[in-house]
Amino acid sequence: MSTRLNQRWILRERPDGIVKSDLFEKDQVPVPELKQGQVLAQTLYLSFDPTQRAWMAMETYMPIIELGDVMRAGGIVQVIESKHAKFKPGDIVNYLCGWQQYVVFEPDRPGLMPATKLPGHLDPALLLALSLTGLTAYFGLLDIGRPKAGDTVLVSGAAGATGSIVGQIAKIKGCRVIGIAGGAQKCAWLIETGKFDAAIDYKADDLGAKLNELCPHGVNVYFDNVGGPITDEVLLHSAQNARVVLCGAISQYNTPQDQMYGLKNYLSLIINRGTAQGFIILDYLDRAIEGLLCLTKWVEEGRIIQEIDMQHGFDNIPATLARIFTGENLGKQLLQVSEPALPIPTSAVEKMIFNLLRSFVVWRKG
Ligand SMILES: NC(=O)c1ccc[n+]([C@@H]2O[C@H](COP(=O)([O-])OP(=O)(O)OC[C@H]3O[C@@H](n4cnc5c(N)ncnc54)[C@H](OP(=O)(O)O)[C@@H]3O)[C@@H](O)[C@H]2O)c1
Structure with a gap:
């Protein structure tokens, strides 16, 4: 067992109304020794998303979070130890890391979402948003x-x-x-x-x-x-x-299902030959690179401003989730948990290939 300790926020109660900080409890456990095929990473940034409330409350397109489990969240982590050939210390990874300081993952074992290595030359917080x-x-x-x-x-x-x-x-x-x-x-x-x-x-x-x-x-x-x-x-x-x-x-x-607002005016779609279609972004994961290439290019060209509402500090995590339900956030709600502990590896060749591929995709997509 390593001597490193991992602070975590655990889900203790299911929400009733708006999410409150007292639904969570902080604990601390030792970081386990790595086995072959595993990667240890440190959390840098966490994403806050309305869907997290649904994950806490019910079975959705994802399994419900069990009471006593680490609160589920997407984030950016940095690899600090690796027993997997494709991940090396310093790498920046997008992963469903949860509300904890350290996470161990197995890239070859399918989880709820794959661990995705990100290009080192781009701002990790921007990439998370x-x-x-x-x-x-x-x-x-x-x-x-x-x-x-x-x-x-x-x-x-x-x-x-x-x-x-x-x-x-x-x-x-x-x-x-x-x-x-x-x-x-x-x-x-x-x-x-x-x-x-x-x-x-x-x-x-x-x-x-x-x-x-x-x-x-x-x-x-x-x-x-x-x-x-x-x-x-x-x-x-x-x-x-x-x-x-x-x-x-x-x-x-934040409303119980039997009290949710029922739409009265949907017949307008019949009269106007309209369509309404829902979607879940997970269905587009196989095309994520196309979207990221276009979005990063538009941001670099100043055609898109990605506003980031950055909060700080591990203790501030539960209160930050409430901000998106009270409308305190402007733009993407993130929280910085830690600074990178290692230099982020960048490769001039990787950057050149990324830029070439990006120009091609943006040109093709118009
Ligand atoms: N389908 C998918 O795959 C998918 C993926 C991601 C997100 N989403 C959905 O997209 C929506 C936006 O998510 P986001 O992550 O981008 O969050 P966000 O828009 O950054 O934050 C939520 C915003 O919702 C507004 N809001 C809160 N309560 C409201 C209310 N009662 N009435 C009207 N507006 C209210 C607030 O803005 P105001 O101050 O303007 O009220 C708040 O800032 C959510 O419904 C989320 O579930 C769907």
């Missing part, structure tokens, strides 16, 4: 929303991690983009930084009146992150052949 919600925005908008130049694209949860990227991709594709977000500060970000054409503050504005004013010909693509009454109102403003991308429904996640 782009690899989760960035890819959700990319595939949800382009594959399901199928925006065409000139379309009116409306995004709810627009100043959040997914929504902010959806709107900026839609601008790249030549659309007119309107974001719905809570509060004047977020709406100002949408216009000034995100370069959206218009913003609606759902907490202060009359949503229906604003949609009449801003979308006189209806909404061609609605990218929905929030569900509930906002989505119900938007449906009334569907254009002919509207596409509704059902990405999430955060307004309903």
